Amino acid sequence: MQKILVLGGAGFIGFHLSKRLVAEGHQVVLVDDFSRGQADPELRTLIAHPQVSLIQADLTDPNSYAQFPRDCHQIYMLAAVVGVRNVEKDPFRVVRVNTLAVMHLLDWIPPGCKLFFASTSEAYAGAFMAGIAHIPTAEDVPLVIQDVTSPRFTYGASKLLGEVAVIHAAKAKGFGYVVGRFHNVYGPRMGADHVIPELSLRAMRRENPFRVYGTDQSRAFCYIDDATQAMSLLMAHAEADNQIVHIGNDTEETNIGDLTELVLKVANFHPSLDRQPAPSGAVNRRCPDIGKLRGLTGFEPKVSLEQGVRQTFEWYQQWFAAQKV
């Protein structure tokens, strides 16, 4: 049994990861300020488990860290301000929270504790625009911020700085790390702002005509259980120490048009489609090269897109019904 600190533990990935870590027999301390994560019934069930505790704290406040256990074996740093809406609404908040939280963590981190830092494919989105990224994309792609004045790049830039800070703090202070760059992770309890929940909820509301943005844009979606499996394997394998690793699913790339058809099939709903252009600034195609993840850990994604979309849809269907009562 290891003691593991999950920062951002009430959020989407943090919650599902914590459930996995508890099932693996670990003791888990969740930290969250509940700016996005919710103390919903599922979280309350998780924190009622004897191996789990919760600390409500703001990671941008350096005084918060004094209450965290220093005898932890692993830390997963998942806390961040994420999502296009936050980037558009308050880009300074994105930069401020995502950088301050990492810097205070790195000032505090106990020696001998291994750190997982959650980064993103958005850190290299500018490389597509500059025409220098190959698809599927491997870890050695240049991390390009194409326009430093554009709010769109605040999230990617904050994660790029986080990667640099983790790598050099680890060298200076002598702790191990894994930088995991997530690629389009989806599943239950991820909020309503991401494409699969958003399509699912509009299908449940029987929107007709059904708006679809950027049907030709292609993405490789990774179900949450595969993503948390990859994280757990990376932290357990010494070969992955001090590596940057792409986390995603390269086996079932799809475009937004086909994804929409799949969601509508699962919803048993057949509206006419109102095709709209893609949101400005979105990359046309994204697919990770996960050869490094496979080579280091033996990981293989297990959940098909149809299975994952069904499981996600069913969870949102229950959530949707609960909102109406």
Ligand SMILES: NC(=O)c1ccc[n+]([C@@H]2O[C@H](COP(=O)([O-])OP(=O)(O)OC[C@H]3O[C@@H](n4cnc5c(N)ncnc54)[C@H](O)[C@@H]3O)[C@@H](O)[C@H]2O)c1
């Ligand atoms: N979901 C994806 O597909 C994806 C893709 C790329 C990168 N990531 C990264 O993975 C991590 C987790 O993403 P997620 O989808 O679970 O997001 P999320 O928003 O669901 O979870 C982040 C959690 O951090 C918490 N938080 C934010 N600011 C905080 C602060 N100052 N102090 C304490 N807690 C704070 C929020 O309340 C939330 O519960 C993030 O760092 C994100 O950038 C996710």
